[in-house]
Amino acid sequence: MARLHKRQKANEGLVPTEALEIDQAIGALKKFQAPKFDQTVEVCMHLGVDPRQADQIVRGSISLPKGIGKAKRVIAFCTDDQIQACKDAGAVEAGGEDLVEKIEKGWMDFDVAIASPDMMRVISKLGRALGPRGLMPSPKAGTVTKDVASAVTEYAAGKVEYRTDKGGNVHAVVGKMSFPEADLVENLTYFIEAIEKARPTSLKGNYIKKIAISGTMTPGVQVKRAEVVVA
Numbered sequence: 001m002a003r004l005h006k007r008q009k010a011n012e013g014l015v016p017t018e019a020l021e022i023d024q025a026i027g028a029l030k031k032f033q034a035p036k037f038d039q040t041v042e043v044c045m046h047l048g049v050d051p052r053q054a055d056q057i058v059r060g061s062i063s064l065p066k067g068i069g070k071a072k073r074v075i076a077f078c079t080d081d082q083i084q085a086c087k088d089a090g091a092v093e094a095g096g097e098d099l100v101e102k103i104e105k106g107w108m109d110f111d112v113a114i115a116s117p118d119m120m121r122v123i124s125k126l127g128r129a130l131g132p133r134g135l136m137p138s139p140k141a142g143t144v145t146k147d148v149a150s151a152v153t154e155y156a157a158g159k160v161e162y163r164t165d166k167g168g169n170v171h172a173v174v175g176k177m178s179f180p181e182a183d184l185v186e187n188l189t190y191f192i193e194a195i196e197k198a199r200p201t202s203l204k205g206n207y208i209k210k211i212a213i214s215g216t217m218t219p220g221v222q223v224k225r226a227e228v229v230v231a
Contacts, residue, residue: 019222022192025213026184030177032218039177039215040070043188043223045170045195046210049203056200058170059163061142061155065190066183068158069176075099077115077123077137078148086114089149090156096122103129112155113137116148134163160191170195177215188213188223 016028029041049056076086076094086094092110093099100123113130115123115137123130123137130136137143141161145151162172174187192211199207211223 015219016221019211019224021224022188023181023185025221025223026181026188028221029184029213029215029218030181032215034177034215035217037216038069039217040173041175041177041179041184041213041215043172043174043191043211043213044220045192045208047164047168047170047195048206048209049164049168049200051164051166051168053202055202057164058195058198058200059138059140060194060198061159061161062191062194063154063157063159064174064187066175066179066187068160068173068187069179070158070173072111072155072158073109074112074114074152074156075110076148076152077113077119079116079118082116082148085149086152089152091152100126108133108135110135112143112159112161114143114145114148114151114155116146117144120144134161162195174213192223192225 016025019025020028047058049058051057073092074090076082076091077096077099078086078094079096083094091114093102096119103126108129113135120137127136139145141163142159143151143155143161160172162170164170172191174191175184179187192208196208208225211225212220213223214220
């Protein structure tokens with residue numbers, strides 16, 4: 001605990017006092033004293049949306065140009081003729097009723113669930129089990145698709161899902177601290193631009209209010225944002 005305390009104190013003195021350009025923010029993040037493990041780098045964007053309004057929920061999925069440095073455990077709800085293709089694409093499990101039954105019995109060793117549209121009727125009974133964990137397949141998130149095998153490949157490689165929380169924040173992993181600075185800059189820029197493009201048409205006023213990046217065990221660094229206001 002003493003070493004952790006010393007690192008925290010040292011890092012506090014390195015926190016920038018103002019928001020920085022993306023490349024400068026990544027550079028500042030890299031200067032923090034770090035533990036021995038490879039930290040995950042995350043971005044948090046505070047949006048000027050009202051999450052209580054269905055038409056202002058910002059949600060989707062994106063494959064970052066440099067990946068996120070982590071493979072995900074993906075399952076696929078599909079018909080029998082698609083099972084082998086999904087497993088070949090990287091699914092840890094694939095199936096229909098049998099997979100539903102396995103999950104009903106408590107098996108939850110996966111990070112993402114993909115489903116073909118015709119399987120939604122079959123997996124509807126899993127709503128209470130998967131919904132609260134954010135694992136229920138959804139067309140808006142790109143996890144309900146006719147091309148299940150391709151979706152499995154993308155998510156197994158680390159495709160990022162995002163959705164505004166109750167406070168209007170969007171969180172996402174943008175890489176690992178071991179990534180070259182240029183790769184983190186490219187991933188972060190790509191993600192911010194994707195959120196900018198996802199601006200709800202019904203939203204008035206300032207959309208992106210605050211952006212901050214951090215490592216698993218570092219302070220946050222604020223990133224400059226474009227001031228785009230719609231009257």
